[in-house]
Amino acid sequence: GDSVTQMEGPVTLSEEAFLTINCTYTATGYPSLFWYVQYPGEGLQLLLKATKADDKGSNKGFEATYRKETTSFHLEKGSVQVSDSAVYFCALLSNAGKSTFGDGTTLTVKP
Amino acid sequence: GAGVSQTPSNKVTEKGKYVELRCDPISGHTALYWYRQSLGQGPEFLIYFQGTGAADDSGLPNDRFFAVRPEGSVSTLKIQRTERGDSAVYLCASRPGGASTDTQYFGPGTRLTVL
Numbered sequence: 001g002d003s004v005t006q007m008e009g010p011v012t013l014s015e016e017a018f019l020t021i022n023c024t025y026t027a028t029g030y031p032s033l034f035w036y037v038q039y040p041g042e043g044l045q046l047l048l049k050a051t052k053a054d055d056k057g058s059n060k061g062f063e064a065t066y067r068k069e070t071t072s073f074h075l076e077k078g079s080v081q082v083s084d085s086a087v088y089f090c091a092l093l094s095n096a097g098k099s100t101f102g103d104g105t106t107l108t109v110k111p
Numbered sequence: 112g113a114g115v116s117q118t119p120s121n122k123v124t125e126k127g128k129y130v131e132l133r134c135d136p137i138s139g140h141t142a143l144y145w146y147r148q149s150l151g152q153g154p155e156f157l158i159y160f161q162g163t164g165a166a167d168d169s170g171l172p173n174d175r176f177f178a179v180r181p182e183g184s185v186s187t188l189k190i191q192r193t194e195r196g197d198s199a200v201y202l203c204a205s206r207p208g209g210a211s212t213d214t215q216y217f218g219p220g221t222r223l224t225v226l
Contacts, residue, residue, distance in 0.1 A: 043219045089153050096167065097161065098159060098167050102153050103151070
């Protein structure tokens with residue numbers, strides 16, 4: 001079946017550091033790929049998405065590129081802020097509509 | 112507009128009891144999902160509705176779990192003979208339609224505690 005594997009956390013960075021959170025997936029067909037974020041005390045919300053190979057999703061300075069050849073969708077940000085501290089989830093949505101999430105990566109950004 | 116709502120926000124029950132969890136999706140969204148999230152883990156897929164029918168219920172862990180969506184809007188997740196291992200946050204999400212590119216919109220969840 002489909003699966004998503006995320007880089008294990010927690011990740012602790014200083015403000016303005018570069019962020020990468022790795023995500024790889026296994027799926028049949030051509031899924032859509034997503035990054036969701038959960039801020040402390042809040043619900044899951046979409047951060048960015050990409051729906052086909054080589055698409056780049058971007059939002060709030062975060063980017064991720066759908067790499068079919070490496071089955072990856074790594075999340076990056078050039079300069080993190082304290083307000084980016086949250087749990088980040090990589091997810092896929094199959095052509096049949098079934099959704100699979102990774103286990104999440106906790107990011108803490110220190111001033 | 113209104114987002115996805117879930118009631119109750121918290122539910123404490125005793126082992127062996129029956130519980131119902133409710134999800135009100137965004138109006139007009141035809142796809143609805145139920146997930147279970149345990150501490151430190153990602154949402155675990157349970158069931159997906161397209162309209163009134165369950166398009167995929169492969170994530171339901173056993174026959175104690177059942178979900179309905181009789182009119183293609185509100186959905187209820189039903190758990191019979193609850194066990195301590197059922198304790199988790201149950202999340203509901205909806206998305207507009209059949210396209211697999213649609214974003215899911217999540218509710219705040221129901222925290223279920225089985226004593």
